[in-house]
Amino acid sequence: MAMEMRDLPKKETKDQMLTIVQAVNDGMRTLLETDDRIMLLGEDIGKNGGVFRATEGLQEVFGADRVVDTPLSEAGIIGASVGLAVNGFKPIAEIQFLGFIYPAYEQVMTHVSRLRMRTMGRYTVPMVIRAPYGAGVRAPEIHSDSVEALFTHMPGIKVVCPSTPYDAKGLLIAAAEDPDPVLMLEPMRSYRAKREEVPSGRYTVEIGKGKRVKEGTDITLIAWGAMMPVVEKAAEQAEKSGISCDVIDLRTLYPLDRDLIAESVQKTGRAVIVHEAHFTGGLGNDIVSMINDTSFLYLRAPIERVTGFDVPVPFFALEEHFLPTPARVVQAIEKAVHF
C-alpha cells in the first residue's frame, strides 16, 4: 500500500484512482500545500505515517513542525489544537480510533464545541478532528466503536462521514474551510475497499448535503459511511424481488439533510435507516423524528431501523453478528413493503 501511494502521480494528472485512505491523505496534502495555517497533530502520524497510513509521506514533505508527532495524550492533542485554532491556525487532529477520543471527550464537549458561544464569536475554533470509526476489521472492542450520536447531540460541532474516496477528500477540505469545528468519521472498514477517480487539487463537498446514490420508488434506504456498501448490496437484492429502492448516503450527520430525507420519503412512503451504532440513542432516532415532522402523512408503513445491538461492540469472532448485514436490511425492507 505504501509503495502504491508513493508511486501515484501527485499533481501531473487531473484525476487519480484512489482509495478512501489515500483520498484523505491527498486531501491533507492539498491543504498543507495551499494553506500555511494547516497543521496536522496526532499520535504516530509523522515518521510512521499514521497507523492506517493516512498521513503517509506528509512529514517528509512538510516537516515535523507542521506534521506533529504528539505525545500519547488525546486530551493534549485536542486541547493543544484548541489553542492553535484560537491563535489563528487550522489544526487537523487525528484521533487514532474514534474509541480513543474518550480521554479527550471533555475537551470536545466543553471547549471545541462551545468556545464560540461562550465568547459571542470573538474566539472561534476552526479545527478538524479526524477519526477512523466502526467495526468489521477484526479490531477489538473500543477500536470498533461508532459513537457519532455522542457528537451530533452536542451543539457547536458538525459531524461528517464519507463513504467514498471522492467525498472523503471533498468533505475533508470543506471541513478545513469551515469556520466551525468538524469531526470527520472515516470508515476504517472501507479505507481500502475500492478505488475511484479523485480530482487532484482543491475541491469541496458541501457539509450538510446528502447524496442520492440510487434512484428508486418503493422505499427509502438511509445510511452513511461503512454501512453504505451494506445498504447498496441490500438494494440490489431487493430489486431482484421487484422492490425499487431510493438509496441515500447522508454524508453529513450534523446538520442532517432534512430536505433530501423528506423529499425521498414523501416519494416512497417507506424508509429503512441503517447504522452500526447501538439502537438506543442512535442517530436513527433523530431521523425517525425528522420524518415524522416532515412526512408523517406520506408514510405507508412504520419506519424500520437496522442497527448494532445495545451491547458494547463484541470481539472479532462475533462482530459479524453485531453489524447490520445485507440480509438484515433486506428483511427490514420486506417488512416495510409488505406491511
Place this chain on the structure above:
Amino acid sequence: MTENRHKSIGLSDETAVEMYKTMLLARRLDERMWLLNRSGQIPFVISCQGQEAAQVGAAFALDRSKDYVLPYYRDMGVVLSFGMTAADIMLSGFAKAEDPNSGGRQMPGHFGQKKNRIVTGSSPVTTQVPHAVGIALAGKMEKKDLVTFVTFGEGSSNQGDFHEGANFAGVHKLPVIFMCENNKYAISVPVEKQLACEKVSDRAQGYGMPGFTINGNDPIEVYKYVKEAAERARRGEGPTLIETITYRLTAHSSDDDDRAYRSREEVEQAKSNDPILTFKAYLKDTGAMDEKMEKAIDAEITRQVDEATEYAESAPYAKPEDALTHVYAEEQ
C-alpha cells in the same frame, strides 16, 4: 526602614504602587460582589480574596501588550492587570448583555476577552492548560516571542489536562508558564489529601521543566520568578512551573460554608498575613507610598467600585433570542 526589594529587581515605586492598586481593586470588587450576592442581587460569587498578590505580581511580570493569559476562576487580579475594567467584572457578576466575557452566558469568574488576550475557560477545572500549550505552539510557529501564562489550583493540578499539557509543553520546549495558586484547599479537601508528593512544583521534574515553590503572598517575589520564567520562555528554553503558596480567605464560593472544614483560628491566622495588608505596610515602610496616597487610592477605588456597580445594575439583560446566537458561525 524595610529593605527595598522592588527596586532591586527593577520595579519603580510607581509600578509597585500600581500593583497595590490593582490588588486592592480586585479585593474591593470581590467584597462588593459578596454584598450584592447576600442582598439577593447577583446569583454567585467566587473569590480572589487572599490570592491577589500572586495574581498581580505574576501578571505585571508578563508583557501585557502581547502575552496570553489563561486564568482560572479566582484570577480577578490577573484580568484586571491585563485590561479588564471594574465595570467589565460587575457586568459579568450581574450577567448582563454587555458582559465582555460571554454576554452573561457564563458564571462570573470565567474570564475571556479577546482584545486583551484573555482566553476563556470552562467549568471543569484545568482544561485550559492544553490551550495555553497550543497558543504557545502557534506563537513558536509564527516566530513571535509571546509567552502564555496559565493558572490553576493545587487540587486541579491532579487533573489529566494539567499533566497532558505540561508534558506536551516540556517535550516541545514551548513558552508556557504554569502557575499554581496553592490556596491549600480544593473546596473542602486539604492539600495533603490532594497531593501524593510534597509540593506541586515537584511535578515539574516529570515534564522536564524547572519548578519553584514561592511565597504567593509577596507580589515582589512572584514578580521576580514569573519575570525570569518569561525571559527563559522567550529565549526558547521552554516552560516553567511556579507554585505560589497562598490562602483562600473566603469560603470556596457564595454557595459554600467553610466552617464545616476549616477552623476559625486557622482563617484568622491567615488573615493576619493578608497580602493586601502586608504589601501596603511594605510600601509605606519603604517610602513608596505615604498616608496621603493611601487615602487617595482608597477613595479612588471606592468610587470605581460604586460606579461599576451602578453601571452594571442598570445595564440591560440579554434578550431571550440571544441564547440562539453564536452556536455556529452566523449566516453571511
